[in-house]
Amino acid sequence: MNKTQRGNFFEDFAVGRRFRHATPRTVTDGDVALYTALTGSRFAVNASVTAAACLGHLRAPLDDLLVFHLVFGKTVPDVSLNAVANLGYADCVFGAPVYPGDTLHAESEVIGVRQNSRGDTGTVYVRSTGFNQRGEVVLDYVRWVMVRKADPESPAPDPVVPEVSKSVSADRLLAPDDRTVAAYDTVLSGSDVLWEDYSAGEKIDHVDGVTVESAEHMAATRLYHNTARAHFDQYAAQAGRFGHRIVYGGHIMSLARAVSVNGLANAFRIAAINGGRHVLPVLAGDTVYAWTEVLERIALPGRSRVGALRLRAVATRDLPCESFPYRDEGDAEGGKYHPAVVLDLDYTVLIPRRGDGAAD
Amino acid sequence: MNKTQRGNFFEDFAVGRRFRHATPRTVTDGDVALYTALTGSRFAVNASVTAAACLGHLRAPLDDLLVFHLVFGKTVPDVSLNAVANLGYADCVFGAPVYPGDTLHAESEVIGVRQNSRGDTGTVYVRSTGFNQRGEVVLDYVRWVMVRKADPESPAPDPVVPEVSKSVSADRLLAPDDRTVAAYDTVLSGSDVLWEDYSAGEKIDHVDGVTVESAEHMAATRLYHNTARAHFDQYAAQAGRFGHRIVYGGHIMSLARAVSVNGLANAFRIAAINGGRHVLPVLAGDTVYAWTEVLERIALPGRSRVGALRLRAVATRDLPCESFPYRDEGDAEGGKYHPAVVLDLDYTVLIPRRGDGAAD
Amino acid sequence: MNKTQRGNFFEDFAVGRRFRHATPRTVTDGDVALYTALTGSRFAVNASVTAAACLGHLRAPLDDLLVFHLVFGKTVPDVSLNAVANLGYADCVFGAPVYPGDTLHAESEVIGVRQNSRGDTGTVYVRSTGFNQRGEVVLDYVRWVMVRKADPESPAPDPVVPEVSKSVSADRLLAPDDRTVAAYDTVLSGSDVLWEDYSAGEKIDHVDGVTVESAEHMAATRLYHNTARAHFDQYAAQAGRFGHRIVYGGHIMSLARAVSVNGLANAFRIAAINGGRHVLPVLAGDTVYAWTEVLERIALPGRSRVGALRLRAVATRDLPCESFPYRDEGDAEGGKYHPAVVLDLDYTVLIPRRGDGAAD
Secondary structure: OOOOOOOOOHHHOOOOOEEEOOOOEEOOHHHHHHHHHHHOOOOHHHHOHHHHHOOOOOOOOOOHHHHHHHHHHHHHHHHOOOEEEEEEEEEEEEOOOOOOOOEEEEEEEEEEEEEOOOOOEEEEEEEEEEEOOOOOEEEEEEEEEEEEOOOOOOOOOOOEOOOOOOOOOHHHOOOOOHHHHOOOOHHHHOOOOOHHHOOOOOEEEOOOOEEOOHHHHHHHHHHOOOOOHHHOOHHHHOOOOOOOOEOOHHHHHHHHHHHOOOOOOOOOEEEEEEEEEEOOOOEOOOEEEEEEEEEEEEOOOOOOOEEEEEEEEEEEEOOOOOOOOOEHHHHOOOOOEOOOEEEEEEEEEEEEOOOOOOOO | OOOOOOOOOHHHOOOOOEEEOOOOEEOOHHHHHHHHHHHOOOOHHHHOHHHHHOOOOOOOOOOHHHHHHHHHHHHHHHHOOOEEEEEEEEEEEEOOOOOOOOEEEEEEEEEEEEEOOOOOEEEEEEEEEEEOOOOOEEEEEEEEEEEEOOOOOOOOOOOEOOOOOOOOOHHHOOOOOHHHHOOOOHHHHOOOOOHHHOOOOOEEEOOOOEEOOHHHHHHHHHHOOOOOHHHOOHHHHOOOOOOOOEOOHHHHHHHHHHHOOOOOOOOOEEEEEEEEEEOOOOEOOOEEEEEEEEEEEEOOOOOOOEEEEEEEEEEEEOOOOOOOOOEHHHHOOOOOEOOOEEEEEEEEEEEEOOOOOOOO | OOOOOOOOOHHHOOOOOEEEOOOOEEOOHHHHHHHHHHHOOOOHHHHOHHHHHOOOOOOOOOOHHHHHHHHHHHHHHHHOOOEEEEEEEEEEEEOOOOOOOOEEEEEEEEEEEEEOOOOOEEEEEEEEEEEOOOOOEEEEEEEEEEEEOOOOOOOOOOOEOOOOOOOOOHHHOOOOOHHHHOOOOHHHHOOOOOHHHOOOOOEEEOOOOEEOOHHHHHHHHHHOOOOOHHHOOHHHHOOOOOOOOEOOHHHHHHHHHHHOOOOOOOOOEEEEEEEEEEOOOOEOOOEEEEEEEEEEEEOOOOOOOEEEEEEEEEEEEOOOOOOOOOEHHHHOOOOOEOOOEEEEEEEEEEEEOOOOOOOO
16 A cells, blocks of 8 residues: 555546545634745735724735635645646635634646647646635635646547636626725725726836745745645755746745735735736745736726726746836737746736726 | 835925824734744743733733834834935833734834935934824834935925933833732743842843844844835845845844843843944844843832843844953943944843842 | 853753753744744644544644654753753653643753763753643653763762663553544545554655755744754854754654655654654755654554554655665664664654454
């Protein structure tokens, strides 16, 4: 009997297979403090009960990306231990807020498989869902990863490629009602820039650069119970493609979100991730910068005091973002990325509106 | 509309201007654990409810310098984002103890401005106050910083230089009453050295050296929501004056205080900071040592079981302190600092007295 | 009066001398989160109230080695500040589970002394006991250390070498009763490998390698209030034997235990440490791997649903463990260690049994 789990290979993923991922995780104030210390996250609603109360919370909820990482981490041993590349996320919706004391667990279902032309790997599509201890969904998303085959000679399965929405539609975003948002206090966030003040096409440089250290990204990744080896083992990494451990891509998402507080201080919640791509790996010693483009200002059904912004966050390494580096050829979707770009994330945030109709 | 806040410049500080700093911060057991792990603080009253109960607390209060850093951190985005140098602190009084679960916020008032002779910078004096969720003052202090002007050609304001006391007088120190201190148990602190055992002029080498790592000082600084860029961005720093990120000066204060437990184990509270100067920056890789000179033994009005000690803490880099390095020329106030000295801190602690009159 | 404590020397340890170690420590969710982030520990019972409840706990108990480190840390200032080498542990029994909110303190008694032949050092044997706030024993163990003499000319004491059991006998292991274990859910741990599935002589490679960073091992060691200087002071270390700070040996025990979750996921509790040896020091930058040999499958008196496994954990540096490196000459007890081996730990875990008699 083989006691050590070595993860699933491409052949192990049949469409419809379901995983109840191991090790439920009770989140605590300790996790929150570490997340703050390791990423610099400082959105008011997550930092204090005072600001949280203004949004109807009895306690400060966890930063949404901390929830994302915790759920994602649960899926790694079953889904991506033998992954060659994390190809993308989509259709990611955030559900019930998570508070210290809640216990999270996760499940996944295989929704697509497609062997690659070389025959030694394949793309696996899973829908993963995180739940709290009451069975409420806290997060639901699709991920696709390139996974090694155990045996390159094994036959290819019938390809199944799921349709994934390009973006999460406004009616699927969970937003507090107008009455709840009415108590929002911009003094607590330090910025009076609200929904009406943003417009599609606007670009915001978040200025701050953050140098990543090995001890930081490993501590963060362990906190999420993410066991992917590429992040922890320098002895193995030195013989590998990059010569170094690579930073968990989610850590870069967190750094980009954290510095975005300067420019988006009132974006109190991530409601959805429409798509995401880790363009290049980040290594310890790299300095990460980020900028945001406002893709769309979205009115929410039945809400006049809270709206949504669809944003593109772009993170770079070792390049400040005052010139908004992105892609070649007028930043067209198909253009080649600027060589400093490491993250291209399309996500949707909630933000209070003045509700006076001034911008509409 | 410029979404990104780039901080205030010298011209923005008019005497009398008040700031309600953003992002209240609920402190938790997680913050306390990180402070312990990152600084080595281990005074008994902060480490256990058992020792805290002996001083009348229902829970272990936060280390006083953790409170200092949290309040200080709040002020950075408004006060010192464009600072060239943090020149000093004074008249700093610690108020209500802070416990996990408390929510801190901070305000500041500009109490002085003076343009420098070269005309491109000026000194700004602020009084900053930290409050808990009940509006009780937890900390009140004066700080002065050298801040860049936005426009070197802008006219100089009328200079206003506030008078700042050289030290916080005994009647302003908040001390528990004799009955509360009566239950103090030196077994818990591991030392029976009390107020009567110290005398002015006495020097104590705290022996332990602590090497500072980038991941540590950045995590600590982020925990305090301190956003000063010099601590985080190696890409920018490599072109700068030191070639490296500099360590938040408050982290050195914490390291000096932490090692002082060996020699001052019963100094259960910092009651005041009379003055402080970051003589030189510390960089990752430096090893910090510290020693203490007892400046004054202070009897507190109406107290026979608790007294105060005014102390000078001196921290060095890469030089053990058995020879008590400080200043040239007999350590006179005006002498030049020994090149290894990084911190010169004048502060006042509370410490139990035997109360038997033996030393008086 | 010398204010700074410089620790005890060999001459200070008389058989029968007792220490009440300083600084009781209230453990919190913050300590747990840091332990997770710094070691990667992810056993289900410690990670969630859900899994803890299946073993009869109202809250998730602390990882057993976190308890070990906290108690051990308390003893350092009195026992091993002047230690040349930490020679071994034995007869270590884990008692009452520890939960966040508990306050730990520790006591030790000198049970043996023997001067070494060169006359400048001696071996000190202590029995140390950790207690919670109700006076319940949480840990009890024997440790022996080589300690410097203050004066090499001082006379040798009569040698006293205590008898220490080779292993903790089954009747001294504290195990939950069958009814408590009946609710155990292998879905939560992610593995259905139970007591009956292991057999003596079986070897398990835990696969994952973890590179140790200075910031990590220092933060962990500070969290435990462990003040041994060799871990913190690079300035002093560079002139020393290794040229670098050495990693607290207990941190390596934690790393070995953490990676062992892959292969021993249901080993929900360390019940005893029978013996342990830090074969070589680990330095920052080393990558630690580990493997386990099952030494004995132990039935527990009066239990059919929970059993014990006596295990040997071997950790290496910079050598993956698929070939199970250990000692020369058929791994005989007296053989020379493979040069990559850093830890040789003999310990006993509790693990659920099917209770159907299938394996007996």
